[in-house]
Amino acid sequence: MELRSSSLADGAPIDRRHAWPDCGGANVSPDLAWTGVPPGTASFAVACYDPDAPRGWWHWTVYDIPAAAAGIPEGGPLPDGAVETRNSFRAAGWGGPCPPAGKPHRYVFTVYALPAAHLPVPAGTDPGEVSRVATARALGAASLTATFRRS
Template identity: 50%
Template sequence: MVSNAPHAVAEVVASVPFTLTSSDIVADQRAPLSLVFDQNDCKGGNRSPQLSWHNAPANTQSFAVTIFDPDAPGRGWWHWAVAGIPASVVKLPSNASASGFLRKIGAVESRNDFDIDGYAGPCPPQGKPHRYIITVYALKSADLRLRQSSPSLMFEHEIRTTALSSAQLVVTYGR
């Protein structure tokens, strides 16, 4: 019976899910003004959210984060894509995009659908609130062949082809 104990523990550890949390947002709630875009009709802080992830697969080589609005007209709207986050990094501070934190750790950011490099917060048209899907990906590669300012769709393709696992949070915002 003693020889079965380690096996039972291994099964419990293996079933722990990869998760994403944030001290800046509450899942399925309205995004705070600090994260909202700060151009055009939107007047927010435009700060990328604090994010922490837990229980990534053991063979993770790097991480990527995206924020996508599936409710925008057409194919949706990319607000942020960042890749090349080292496997040793398991959290991003608030405002990681504008503060230079991502550059310091060697990560690269896409050009979002506002035609800006880095993070651009929620700013939907007047009407029904939109959902913003925040996803962290555990990747099986540390080299995605992505450069700063490449389009978000290019980031999405490279991220998805190397993803081992992902975790999500969803927030909403409407005007």
């Protein structure tokens, strides 16, 4: 599988428009597109995680994305049936980067190809648990990592 974005480049800084408002951003979710989907894929899950935060930080987790979807548009609506969890800001949906001043943080975007139309997690499941279940069940996955530094 391959994960691409016209909003993000692997290893490059994230544009400020995607940042959380406290960091001067508009909190616009980036677009993501995937190719090379494994046979048997029935749905997708997407996660964005900051491993550099002291206890890690979940910025976005979406699951039950229908197999017919080839991506998510920038700031756009999710495909019908997709479910967003609360992020570590305790808000539903995308929560853009906003690390403490200092070193840049990495933001790992991952798409998981899943063998079932619905991930077996109850509504309100923690994003870390959603990601753990998706990782354990994935037929395939792809990631890209971008950075953000608070100025």
